[in-house]
Amino acid sequence: MQNQSIGPGAKTILGLLTCILFSACQTDYEEPVVSLEDYVVEPGFKLEVIASEPFLEAPVAIDFDNQGRIWTVEMRGYMQTLTGESESMPNGVISILEDKDGDGKVDHSKVFLDSLVLPRAIAHVYGGLLYAEPPNLWFVEIENDKPGDLVLVDSLYADEGNVEHQPNGLMMNIDNWIYNARSHFRYKRENGVWLKEPTAFRGQWGITKDNFGRLYYNNNSTQIMGDYVLPNVLTRNQYYEPKDGLGKVLTRNQRVYPLHATLVNRGYEPGVLDQDSVLRNVTSSCGPLVYRGGQFPLDYTENAFVCAPEANLIKRNLLMFDGPITTAKQAYDDREFIASTDEGFRPVNLSSGPDGGMYVVDMHRGIIQHGAYMTSYLRERLAAAGMDKMVGMGRILRVKSTDKALNTISGFESKSAEGMVDLLSHKNGWVRDRAQQLIIQHGQKEAIPHLQALLEKAEPLASMHAFYALEGLDAIDSGVLIKAARSNNVNLAAHALQMAYNRGNQNEQIDMIKEVMARDNAILDLYLLSYLGQSITAGYADLSTYAGYADEILRRNPSALYEDAFASALTDAAGAFLRLADHKVQPDLKTKLEGVVADQNDNKKFWIYAQESLPLDDRTHGLQLYRETCSACHGGSGRGIEGLAPPLDNSDWIKGPVERLALVLLHGLKGPVDVNGKGYEFNAQMPGIASNPDFSDQDITDLITYLSNAFGTSSRGANADMIKKLRKVTPKDGAFTQEEVNDVANEN
Secondary structure: OOOOOOOHHHHHHHHHHHHHHHHHHOOOOOOOOOOOOOEEEOOOEEEEEEEEOOOOOOEEEEEEOOOOOEEEEEOOOOOOOOOOOOOOOOOEEEEEEEOOOOOOOOOEEEEEEEEEOOOOEEEEEOOEEEEEEOOEEEEEEEEOOEEEEEEEEEOOOOOOOOHHHOOEEEEEOOOOOEEEEOEEEEEEEEOOEEEEEEEEEEOOOOOEEOOOOOEEEEEOOEEEEEOOOOOOOOOOOOOOOOOOOOOEEOOOOOEOOOOOOOOOOOOOOOOOEOOOOOEOEOOOOEEEEEOOOOOOOHHHOOOEEEEEHHHOEEEEEEEEEEOOEEEEEEOOOOOOOEEEOOOOOOEEEEEEOOOOOEEEEEOOOOOOOOOOOOOHHHHHHHHHHOHHHOOOOOEEEEEEEOOOOOOOOOOOOOOOHHHHHHHOOOOOHHHHHHHHHHHHHOOOHHHHHHHHHHHHOOOHHHHHHHHHHHHHOOOOOHHHHHHHHOOOOHHHHHHHHOOHHHOOOHHHHHHHHHHHHHOOOHHHHHHHHHHHHHHHHOOOOOHHHHHHHHHHHHHHOOOHHHHHHHHHHOOOOHHHHHHOOOOOOOHHHHHHHHHHHHHHHHOOOOHHHHOOOOOOOOOHHHHHHHHHHHHHHHOOOOOOEOOOEOOOOOOHHHHOOHHHHHHHHHHOEOOOEEEOOEEEOOOOOEOOOOOOOOOOHHHHHHHHHHHHHHHOOOOOOOOHHHHHHHOOOOOOOOOEOHHHHHHHHHHO
16 A cells, blocks of 8 residues: 655644544543641651542541442531531432542542432442441442442331431451441341341441451440450340440540640530640540551551541550450550641541551541530530531541552452452451452352361461351351361361351260360350350250360359350250259359349340330320430430440439439439449440530420330429429539439429
8 A cells, every 4th residue: 555645734633633532531630639737647657648528528437349449428417517407418428439540549539329318337248338328228239330229228227316326337247247336236148138136236436346356346435345255155145134245445544645725525524624625535436447457567457546536636556365355555655646736637437448558537527526415615616716617528548557568459350269269368357358258249169179278277367267258158067167166276266166066966066175175275265165055055965064064164264254155155045054953053153044044034135135116105206305315325225235324214313303304414414323223334424415405495304204204104293494494503513423413403
């Protein structure tokens, strides 16, 4: 073919066309610049902005998809003003954040779901998205980044409490169950069917886990709490409420070290602020994370990081393990892992990323305190500082070690079964978790031989993931269980003991028991007790023989925790165990088991199994107020919540002088307090609602009437005039003490 030249005019036209076409294909990758000059970070770490407004607003939780993209829950309606009247607006969204130019910063966002009212949690599970929009828990299929088929998982997921006190978290654990904060239920999908099961009540906002699978959480005034044991080990028995091992305060040290004077809800109370108006102890802790990312230095592995948005900081705690007991201590005596003088910095959640970094969900706003509990003191100071105008923002920050590169993210979906199993040995817990779930989700039966081989290897973390991948594939037989229970990996053996009670023949079981007992290991003893109790209950074991094994373990581990593990597992067989003629039951355990038998006879269930709805009376308005304001701490059935608030049901505080009850509701109460002769003391005090303009005198009257009818013996004689009078009877220091409110009530 003969070459042809292009004339000057044609060249000009071609050049213009090229420019036009090139411009049309260009994408705007302009990213906002956000200064972090006001932030102080632990030496050896770098804090960077990954996403900010205008790409997101008021984020409260995130999760990552298999491509490593961030999905955000944006609670845009939360406290847009000091009165919070916009909270019912359907302006919440779930968005996908994208980094199209590959520089590590978000430059695009697209809405996946909109028109949501105060959405609060998401989780990428089962190939779709699980998300919470009160009161519902939904699962939606994902089709090319758009919502597909929608399934209602639970219409009562978040049907009580206000926005600060409703379930959240949606965290998949190693055991293939999804756990929540501020909830006593866990969820799972098997063969397309959603399962909902009682579990221990945990925390307030945010939930996390360690490599073993223990759960950690917190509440506003207690920065880190947790369970000593794996989930549901102590909650198997519908008629026994464990006294130890759950909801443990891991450190009594609640000190915080802000960089500036702090605006908090009860700053007027003595001791809340120091002489420089700096907060002393945490008042809004939330969003904990046990770091498992593998990118930080080794000393930071399984450290517990905690958000304190009221103080514009993030704490670091060291977790320490002594047998089955977990404790924590603050990493520093006079500083924080991250702290800022930026009063808009409101970290509310932490997440480990596919790259090993720690991601900070910064709601970035002036108002963090919900209006239901906001004092006039804080309301006035926020307005004076103009912080109520600080809205419409949001940030995702990332913390990384400067000593190591971030992990690279490869495509999960293209991995072979063997390649997915290899990822169970990855240094990053996020990668291990996701690989385990994808093996199960895809039903990769071809992975089974590789998973079984991994169980044989001396890889403590990988073997536990392999074990639960096999469980999710329904590929665990008695041989696998017995072998895992005999493993030198104590944590793997503990997990296996939870499933082994009805597997294998008697001789195999007894040989395994003897072998585990001979190790005299405090952790294995605890889980072996649970195994023995389950075996006795299932009628799978010789009662006398297994009771003897249990007695030996209990005598070498004389503590309430071990008794609780046995009593919780020994459900329907508690009476038979007590009647065993040739077995002398230890006194404390005997008392507990006698209580189990009595509660069985009376059908008095452990409250997480009670399935009770709130008692109704004629004044449904009072019921509504209770659900929104009180049930989050005192429980839907009024039985109280361990570590948070005492019981109301049949309480002398409800049945006593109505003036005293009104004063407590109006002005709050701080411990210690006695309820029916039993002492209670909590880190937090009960807030009063007198300063909340949303509560009228008639509202409080209706609430008292409801409390009296539901948890007392009859309706009480409260009226709006009495409430109006008692509003003026204020405590000396912010909230009443028990002694003070008794004296004042007698005078009025």
